[in-house]
């Protein structure tokens with residue numbers, strides 16, 4: 001395989017993916033098809049994190065007062081490179097919930113101002129909006145999104161229908177976690193700009209999986225987990241704040257020492273396990289050695305491998321769009337006449353395959369998420385198992 005192979009060719013190169021799988025430790029007592037919550041890092045990521053933990057333990061406050069800060073600044077630079085941002089627009093949070101709460105809670109809004117979000121956003125994001133609604137009279141404005149949109153325009157129109165003259169901001173979930181649908185962020189952001197809205201992107205499932213930069217999305221803020229598709233340690237997250245939005249954003253954890261224009265004012269979390277930042281840097285090196293376009297093509301291929309085989313099963317209904325531009329790794333399905341938990345339980349008990357039952361007012365089904373160590377053999381075994389359960 002030449003170095004210049006296209007992402008699509010590399011995505012189907014099983015010999016290459018066997019070497020990738022060997023870089024991870026995969027469970028031997030079940031098949032992991034729930035990489036959507038947490039995509040454990042490669043072995044080298046854990047080794048780097050543990051070494052930093054060991055040094056922190058050994059050197060104590062000497063580490064905290066010296067190396068720790070240098071490590072965090074280096075991680076900020078690395079992360080900014082992946083995001084296509086300036087390091088002065090990036091902070092390291094502990095997860096996506098925290099990153100997005102900093103934005104939603106800290107934006108200057110008056111009573112009666114609205115934030116548009118969708119009916120399929122992540123619960124903790126909706127909770128942050130609802131808290132401002134309860135305490136300050138901000139209005140949560142819900143857009144209803146289709147499960148199987150026919151065009152970007154259709155999605156844009158759904159968001160636009162929720163906008164009023166008092167709307168000030170919009171939250172766009174790039175990849176909906178329940179169904180795996182990829183939302184056309186750029187097209188929605190263009191509509192939002194026409195209405196002078198601030199654009200907040202929930203990139204928990206897109207960062208490190210889909211190939212883009214923050215500039216491509218034209219957003220003001222972007223928050224993500226890094227323990228999902230970047231394969232970084234638990235306890236790492238990203239917040240991007242466009243330079244001209246930093247000054248007005250109130251920190252969730254107060255910091256009056258730093259100038260209001262310094263993005264680090266948003267990062268005053270107190271002590272935290274900084275060893276995760278060493279693991280994060282190693283995860284970025286590993287991520288860059290594969291490349292986002294190749295990861296995206298591979299995860300898309302694995303998703304299509306099973307969805308294309310089960311689509312024709314009479315009792316199976318897919319809740320994820322078929323268009324490859326509208327999905328990534330995640331696919332969700334329902335089996336007619338069976339509770340999602342029953343399907344998930346039988347897959348685990350009878351076939352040792354681990355997936356996730358989703359209970360959401362709009363998406364009720366079983367979510368399947370392959371990861372980088374997943375093989376086509378894993379996927380085909382899942383298809384056979386589902387055939388026998390959904391007969």
Ligand SMILES: Cc1ncc(COP(=O)(O)O)c(C=O)c1O
Nearest residue numbers: 095096097098122177202204225
């Ligand atoms: C779309 C989406 N947003 C936000 C989050 C929250 O992520 P975290 O666990 O990093 O706070 C998740 C977690 O699964 C998610 O799927």
